[in-house]
Amino acid sequence: MDQIAYLHLLAGEKEVDSWTRIMLLYNSALEEINTKIAILNEEFKQTHRYNPIEYVKKRRKSPESIAKKLKRMGYEDNIENMVTYCNDIAGIRIVCSFTSDIYRLADMIGRQSDITVLSIKDYIKHPKVSGYKSYHMIVTIPIFLSDNVVDTKVEIQIRTIAMDFWASLEHKIYYKFEGDAPEYISHDLRECSHIVSMLDAKMLSLNEAIMREKKKQSDEMTVEKGAHQRLETLLNAKSNSKS
Numbered sequence: 001m002d003q004i005a006y007l008h009l010l011a012g013e014k015e016v017d018s019w020t021r022i023m024l025l026y027n028s029a030l031e032e033i034n035t036k037i038a039i040l041n042e043e044f045k046q047t048h049r050y051n052p053i054e055y056v057k058k059r060r061k062s063p064e065s066i067a068k069k070l071k072r073m074g075y076e077d078n079i080e081n082m083v084t085y086c087n088d089i090a091g092i093r094i095v096c097s098f099t100s101d102i103y104r105l106a107d108m109i110g111r112q113s114d115i116t117v118l119s120i121k122d123y124i125k126h127p128k129v130s131g132y133k134s135y136h137m138i139v140t141i142p143i144f145l146s147d148n149v150v151d152t153k154v155e156i157q158i159r160t161i162a163m164d165f166w167a168s169l170e171h172k173i174y175y176k177f178e179g180d181a182p183e184y185i186s187h188d189l190r191e192c193s194h195i196v197s198m199l200d201a202k203m204l205s206l207n208e209a210i211m212r213e214k215k216k217q218s219d220e221m222t223v224e225k226g227a228h229q230r231l232e233t234l235l236n237a238k239s240n241s242k243s
Helices: 002-011 015-046 063-073 079-085 099-110 163-176 181-240
Strands: 053-060 090-096 117-120 135-144 148-159
Touching: 002 015, 002 053, 002 079, 002 117, 002 148, 015 053, 015 079, 015 090, 015 099, 015 135, 063 148, 079 117, 079 148, 099 135, 099 148, 148 163, 163 181
Parallel strands: 090 148
Antiparallel strands: 053 090, 117 135, 135 148
16 A cells, blocks of 8 residues: 555544654665665675765655645645655665766666656756756655555665765755855856766766776786687697607
């Protein structure tokens, strides 16, 4: 069942009890998704000898933030509206090295059998007007309770280190101006966003060049090793024929 159906099952309970149970779902969903990401992280380290994940952050929106968001959206502040219209109460942010890692991880997460992808917003290919870039997925994951299984929503954000740095500073700047920063500051932030994009592109290009060079060296070593083995075999054969 989804969260709204579960909420209806709780009808008759005190609102504070319903709130506690719904928050249990969000906290549990965060732990489930975080565990999946940790497993992928370990697999990359041990099997692929490459780790695309730099770090992971998780958070649950505060009651104050939820109430403000509902107000901005024009909805009454109650639990049902919160569950229905706030898709980012439980959030996980995955920070990667390169833009190519973002799409690779998103594909791996989306293909997991117990995860349902509800929506995707690609702010990397289609940045916000502010210059914000990130890859957003709204997913559900089943939470197994003692008497029910509840599909619970989580927002997953995937971005590079440079994108995360920009977004963090942008958030702090707009917080200081209460969301109404002067135009020249907004303009400079957009300019910085372009610089971030160029930096990400350059670092990805450098990484691809390094990988090509490593492969070239590996191939040359393989060829050289094969030549030595053939020469050794030939010399052994000549030595045996003389004896």
